[in-house]
Amino acid sequence: MARGETAQPGGPLFEEVRALYRSAGEPSTRAIARGLGTGVLSHTTVHAVLSGNRVPRWDPLKQVVGYLGGDVERFHRLWLEARRAEDPPSTRGVLVAERPAPLVGRAIELDTARRWVTDLNLGRGRVVLIEGEPGIGKSALARAIASEASAVSYAIWATCEELNQAFSLLPLLDALRLQTPRAAAGQPSRAELLRANPTVGGQPDAVSAALNQLLTQVEELCTVAPVTLVVDDLQWADPSTVTAVSLLSRSVPRLPLLLVGIVRPVPLRDDLSALRRMLQTPPLVLRGLGKADVAELVGARAGDVPGEALLRIAAGAGGNPFYITELVEALSRSGALIRDQGRVEVVEERVPASLAAALANRIEYLPQPVLEVLRIAALLGLRISIPELAAVSERQVTDLLPDLEEAIRAGFFLDTGPELTFRHPLLRASLYESRPVPIRAALHRDAARALADSGAAAGRVARQLLPALDLGGWDTPVDSWIVPWLVGVGNQLIANAPDTAVQLLRWALTARSQEPGTRDELTCRLAHALFVVGDSAGAAKVASAGLATATRPDAIVDLQWTLTQSRAAEGNPEETLPVLTRGLTLPGVTQVHRARLLVLIARVHRACGRPEAAEQCANEALATATEVGDRWASGWALFTMAVLCGMRGDSRDALSLIDRALIVVDADSGLAELEMLLHVNRSLALGTLNRYDEAITAAERGRRMADRAGNVLRCGQAQSALAELHFHAGQWDDALAEVDVESIRGADPISVCLRYGIAAVVGLHRGDRTAGERLEDAAPHAERLTGRLVGPLVLARSVEREQAGLPAEALSALVDGPSGWEVDVIEAAELLPDVVRLAVTVGDHGTAQLFVARAEAGASAARPQEGYAAIAPHCRGLLHSDPEPLLEAADQYSLLGRPLPRAQALEAAGIALAERGAIAHARSCFAESILVYRDLRANWDLDRIEATVAIYDRL
Numbered sequence: 001m002a003r004g005e006t007a008q009p010g011g012p013l014f015e016e017v018r019a020l021y022r023s024a025g026e027p028s029t030r031a032i033a034r035g036l037g038t039g040v041l042s043h044t045t046v047h048a049v050l051s052g053n054r055v056p057r058w059d060p061l062k063q064v065v066g067y068l069g070g071d072v073e074r075f076h077r078l079w080l081e082a083r084r085a086e087d088p089p090s091t092r093g094v095l096v097a098e099r100p101a102p103l104v105g106r107a108i109e110l111d112t113a114r115r116w117v118t119d120l121n122l123g124r125g126r127v128v129l130i131e132g133e134p135g136i137g138k139s140a141l142a143r144a145i146a147s148e149a150s151a152v153s154y155a156i157w158a159t160c161e162e163l164n165q166a167f168s169l170l171p172l173l174d175a176l177r178l179q180t181p182r183a184a185a186g187q188p189s190r191a192e193l194l195r196a197n198p199t200v201g202g203q204p205d206a207v208s209a210a211l212n213q214l215l216t217q218v219e220e221l222c223t224v225a226p227v228t229l230v231v232d233d234l235q236w237a238d239p240s241t242v243t244a245v246s247l248l249s250r251s252v253p254r255l256p257l258l259l260v261g262i263v264r265p266v267p268l269r270d271d272l273s274a275l276r277r278m279l280q281t282p283p284l285v286l287r288g289l290g291k292a293d294v295a296e297l298v299g300a301r302a303g304d305v306p307g308e309a310l311l312r313i314a315a316g317a318g319g320n321p322f323y324i325t326e327l328v329e330a331l332s333r334s335g336a337l338i339r340d341q342g343r344v345e346v347v348e349e350r351v352p353a354s355l356a357a358a359l360a361n362r363i364e365y366l367p368q369p370v371l372e373v374l375r376i377a378a379l380l381g382l383r384i385s386i387p388e389l390a391a392v393s394e395r396q397v398t399d400l401l402p403d404l405e406e407a408i409r410a411g412f413f414l415d416t417g418p419e420l421t422f423r424h425p426l427l428r429a430s431l432y433e434s435r436p437v438p439i440r441a442a443l444h445r446d447a448a449r450a451l452a453d454s455g456a457a458a459g460r461v462a463r464q465l466l467p468a469l470d471l472g473g474w475d476t477p478v479d480s481w482i483v484p485w486l487v488g489v490g491n492q493l494i495a496n497a498p499d500t501a502v503q504l505l506r507w508a509l510t511a512r513s514q515e516p517g518t519r520d521e522l523t524c525r526l527a528h529a530l531f532v533v534g535d536s537a538g539a540a541k542v543a544s545a546g547l548a549t550a551t552r553p554d555a556i557v558d559l560q561w562t563l564t565q566s567r568a569a570e571g572n573p574e575e576t577l578p579v580l581t582r583g584l585t586l587p588g589v590t591q592v593h594r595a596r597l598l599v600l601i602a603r604v605h606r607a608c609g610r611p612e613a614a615e616q617c618a619n620e621a622l623a624t625a626t627e628v629g630d631r632w633a634s635g636w637a638l639f640t641m642a643v644l645c646g647m648r649g650d651s652r653d654a655l656s657l658i659d660r661a662l663i664v665v666d667a668d669s670g671l672a673e674l675e676m677l678l679h680v681n682r683s684l685a686l687g688t689l690n691r692y693d694e695a696i697t698a699a700e701r702g703r704r705m706a707d708r709a710g711n712v713l714r715c716g717q718a719q720s721a722l723a724e725l726h727f728h729a730g731q732w733d734d735a736l737a738e739v740d741v742e743s744i745r746g747a748d749p750i751s752v753c754l755r756y757g758i759a760a761v762v763g764l765h766r767g768d769r770t771a772g773e774r775l776e777d778a779a780p781h782a783e784r785l786t787g788r789l790v791g792p793l794v795l796a797r798s799v800e801r802e803q804a805g806l807p808a809e810a811l812s813a814l815v816d817g818p819s820g821w822e823v824d825v826i827e828a829a830e831l832l833p834d835v836v837r838l839a840v841t842v843g844d845h846g847t848a849q850l851f852v853a854r855a856e857a858g859a860s861a862a863r864p865q866e867g868y869a870a871i872a873p874h875c876r877g878l879l880h881s882d883p884e885p886l887l888e889a890a891d892q893y894s895l896l897g898r899p900l901p902r903a904q905a906l907e908a909a910g911i912a913l914a915e916r917g918a919i920a921h922a923r924s925c926f927a928e929s930i931l932v933y934r935d936l937r938a939n940w941d942l943d944r945i946e947a948t949v950a951i952y953d954r955l
Helices: 011-023 029-036 043-051 058-068 072-085 107-121 138-149 170-179 181-185 190-194 206-224 239-254 270-278 291-302 308-315 321-333 355-364 368-380 386-393 397-409 425-432 437-453 458-472 482-496 498-508 516-532 536-549 553-569 573-583 591-607 611-628 631-647 651-665 669-688 692-709 712-728 732-738 749-765 771-782 791-803 807-815 825-841 845-859 868-880 883-896 899-915 919-936 939-953
Strands: 126-131 154-159 227-232 257-263 337-340 343-346 383-385 413-415 419-422
Touching: 011 043, 011 058, 011 072, 029 043, 029 058, 043 058, 043 206, 058 072, 107 126, 107 138, 107 257, 126 138, 126 239, 138 154, 138 227, 138 257, 154 170, 170 206, 170 227, 170 239, 206 227, 206 239, 206 692, 227 239, 239 257, 239 270, 291 308, 291 321, 308 321, 308 343, 368 383, 368 386, 368 397, 368 419, 368 425, 368 437, 383 386, 386 397, 386 437, 397 413, 437 458, 458 482, 458 498, 482 498, 482 516, 498 516, 516 536, 516 553, 536 553, 553 573, 553 591, 573 591, 591 611, 591 631, 611 631, 631 651, 631 669, 651 669, 669 692, 669 712, 692 712, 712 732, 712 749, 732 749, 749 771, 749 791, 749 939, 771 791, 791 807, 791 825, 807 825, 807 845, 825 845, 825 868, 825 899, 845 868, 868 883, 868 899, 883 899, 883 919, 899 919, 899 939, 919 939
Parallel strands: 126 257, 154 227, 227 257
Antiparallel strands: 337 343, 383 419, 413 419
């Protein structure tokens, strides 16, 4: 088996696991995780155990087998057989470093590190930073740690470099790519995911999705064996890599993961300072070697006992092992050392003028062809692809090999498999900076052209263009090859490095003598890139300017899509309507373009709270698309119609339309984003029909698809759907796990407000004093809602006012503040009992009667929403303080799987019974209600009902 590859899982083991899973009824991974208890296994780990990609560790497999009712002893025997069939852990590592040499002067640090490895073997993870100046031996110590850890764990090495800071997650993606089990099955790697080509109308943020998948992959590896992950030169890491390290650090307490970060004290970075503060283990700071250790190191490098003069020169290196080593080797190569009777001394006590001079001495003896290869390699960065080096050198690989082999023998490169790595960044820097700035800028441009001609990935070409422009100035004329290259790879570059794409596309648009069609293409890509990086205003500005000059219908529709999405993100979808309407009458607009524009118009009307107009446009779009056979417009039209049905409470019709749309989009990669949305909205329709297990499965499927495609917007919408489903089902901990409010870039305002609202409602019911902060966080996003009602957010505002002792303001927060009561029927129905309860409390019987009538009308509709069977009697019982309809409502809520409103109905029934003198029956209702509140950990509700019970106990 090649180094870095992973063994295929044991067939018999996973056949039995899958059979056991089927016999247990195929429960969801979340259900299994919940059943095992809080903090035992995450649903991601359960998925990894069941997927069969790798043979897991015994402990998580044992937990899952026990939960599913399997024979633990028999599965343990199967597991042992599968493990014996695997390669030993020492062959699993991807260690991009040479075998570590014996360390000098680091005995204490090594003993500490060995304790870390011992803890790792026992399943206890740790995060540690190794800090110190360049050359102090941080990487050497980490190599020793990784070498020892490789006997019991995966040992993975990632290196950050300054040249790659514009390319998110590149160090970790490169380091982990050989560990990706899906690669063997033909599935896309994380790096390939970052180069995905987004479909028309998509809003992918492949970096964030790759981050989520990367974290999942590390956790999956940890289910197989302990993992040692070394991240070198963190001070050059891109922000996403630092974020990944921080998130992994939070997972370490529950994973067998030894995470080692190597970092210099400068440059200072806020994100690295924050990382230091959150770690439990203090950084391991390496200092200069002591006098005796310097003598030992000099003697080891010189090959004999060092003389006094040599030691005096070495003392000027400040105990830095790298500087000492380079100094001794430079003196040796230049013939400045003499040997006599087992001792080595310098000819004259002279130190090279600087460390740079020492490095220059190291280079000068090489033949000119080798020097030229090294200087070209320095342009490409710390890690060098040999085919790319050949392309930039304008030589064949076979012609390069003799010079490369000599450079490797001289110690300039490490052989790290498919790529070469400079032995130390200082070596590469000395080569790179040996040429004047103008020459470097020109060489970067030539390298970019050569890489583009060779078909290199867009990101690799951009890594050469950026320094060329930084060094030579952004007013540099655009070369003739750059514009067509950018047109061809624009979407790839946006997915890989959107900020870089914005810079290069802006620069390319300064080129003169462009064909109108080419300029349209660049403008489309720039608008889209700006939207992806979160600059909705900038994207709208560019799209608007492009629409003023664009003539091709394809470009017009593309720009209008970006403009519509940008205006919607800003809360101004209405502004795009005139532009879209004019587009229908433009010359050259085909029926296909017309159908797609009508879909956009329908979506704008829906976003603005005009369901009738939206439905009319969607129906026309569907008819036109069906006539011309356009699956894209047909699918989107059906989706829009389904959303409209859901908004007015016709969940069964919505489900039927969604199923039709899924048939239309089946196996069409160009409609992958729509398929994600369809599964998300299918989950919501199933949820309103109280088919929660099916709903959660559909939402999880939509999220998996969004994860694979790198579409963070759709992933966030699936996450919001899961949060809402878990909330209504009373699975509040699961709901909070889905409420990722720390990262909302690119999310639509409804999803963001929904997540903030759920977090606030749960927090308020549980007595969390910080819950109100979620309402403040939601405020700027709520301003972007146009005519839409987000139930959890409205409810949270009301509960916050009620807890402040202001029931009139709580009622006003429900009925006066939000719009969308007539549009979002399902969302509005959920709020009706709280409106009636608060209206009765403040003595506003007119409002109470009005909303009871609304509930009764919903229940008596030709096709009533299922929830009205509980909502109508709940409202009626609150208005009249009648226990019978309240108890009826509680029974219906129980059938619907809605614990919170059931407990509220029981509580109200208990009060009504107590007021009628039926104290025993009231106590029974209170007791049932208290049990539900305790299960939900709803402390505010418990305090309220216990105070009520105390009053009646005194009667």
